Amino acid sequence: MKISREVKTAILVLSGIALFIYLFTYLKGEDLFSSSNTYYTEFDYNSLSMSSPVTVKGNKIGKIEDIKYDFESGKTRVSFSVTPELKFSKNSKVRLYQDGLMGGNALAIVDANNGVIAQSGDFIKSEVKPGMISSLEKNFSGISEDLGTTLRSSDTLITNLNALIVDESDNGLKNAIAELNTTLKSFKNVASSANNLISQNDEKIASLLENFDKTSSELAILIKDLNDANLSNTVKNLDAMVAKLDQLASGLAAGEGSIGKLLKDDALYENLENASKELQLLLLDIKLHPARYRRILSKREIPYEEPTEAQINNN
Incomplete structure (x- = not known):
């Protein structure tokens, strides 16, 4: 059967169009021949686009299929598709988060790890994670107040420094720096003198430390000898003798014995x-x-x- 030139041209054009569509979707990271599961969620406001990715732990596993505004509920309803290999619980949440500093947003599936596995067509609850830019916008007033306090403190510090230098001219500042330099030189001379004094009396200092070490050793030996001499027993015997003397004095005061009778x-x-x-x-x-x-x-x-x-x- 002979094919006409027009049919061949049509087949070639259609093949080119199909190849272009395939290459375009391939470059976008999509596969025309792969199946996917579609799920639904909703947000109070819309900050997504059709090119926003769907991720799991930072990995792209799907895309946004459709974004519609529900006039009855006043919420934005979003449908998205993910690869069928992904299995997650129906109790999981779809998190809207900021993807990058330029304000791009994306969806992330946060698996709850419990409950029934979600099926295609199920509704998944959503949550919003504040981005860095929005956090800065909320806290900008506090940051500006802190910055103003810091600037006022800096101004006070400079004013106090100016009060220390009576002469506000360049010569006054130079004189203050010269006096500070003189003070540092004097401190350096004192440190050098102290170092020379220590160097000249190095032997005396070493002898003093040696004598102190010897005295400490002898004191330790004396304490050890006192411990070996059973000083605790001596103290106990002395306590017993004092107790007996106290008893004798009590007896004399009571008139016991010859001496007690003589006294009483x-x-x-x-x-x-x-x-x-x-x-x-x-x-x-x-x-x-x-x-x-x-x-x-x-x-x-x-x-x-x-x-x-x-x-x-x-x-």
């Missing part, structure tokens, strides 16, 4: 005092009349004469 019994004290007086008188009489006591064995008795006050006072 007034009659005994008076008897001892009287006996002491009589002994004193006896010794005085022996001194005044010794002949009387040399004749103790003789039959002649010398009568006792009580001494006078003058004799008692003189002796």
Whole structure:
């Protein structure tokens, strides 16, 4: 069968058109021969376009099929298709987020990992994630206030610095820098002098540190000797002795024992005092009349004469 030239031309044109459509969709990342599942969601406002991608964890897995405004609910209804290999729960959410700094938006499927697997044609709930630009727009007033506070603080700092320099001319600032330089040089000289002093007395400082180390070692040995000497037992024995002395003092105060009775019994004290007086008188009489006591064995008795006050006072 002979094909006419017109038919051949038509077939060639149609083939070119089909090839162009295939290449165009291929460059867009779509495949005409692959099937897809379609789902629905809705938002309070529309910030999507037909070229907005549908992603999962940053990977493109679908596209926007249609965007319509629902006059009854006042919401934007969006239909999108994803590759059938993607399985996610019906309880998942479709998140509207900002894709890049230029304000492009995209949809992301956030899988809930529980519930029944979503089927083609199901309605999926949506949520909106604020982008960086919108966050900056909301917080711009606060940022501007903070910036104004910072600028006012900087102005106050500069004013205080100007108050420190009385002369506002260039020479005044130069003089202030020169004085600061002189101060730094003086500090450098002091540091150098201190370094030289340490260098000259290096041996003395080393000897001092060595003596301190030796003293610390001897002190440690002394503490060890005190521990070995069982100082705690000595303190316990001393406490016991103090307790016994306290008990003895308590007994004396209560009149216990001979010494306690002597301290507490007034009659005994008076008897001892009287006996002491009589002994004193006896010794005085022996001194005044010794002949009387040399004749103790003789039959002649010398009568006792009580001494006078003058004799008692003189002796």
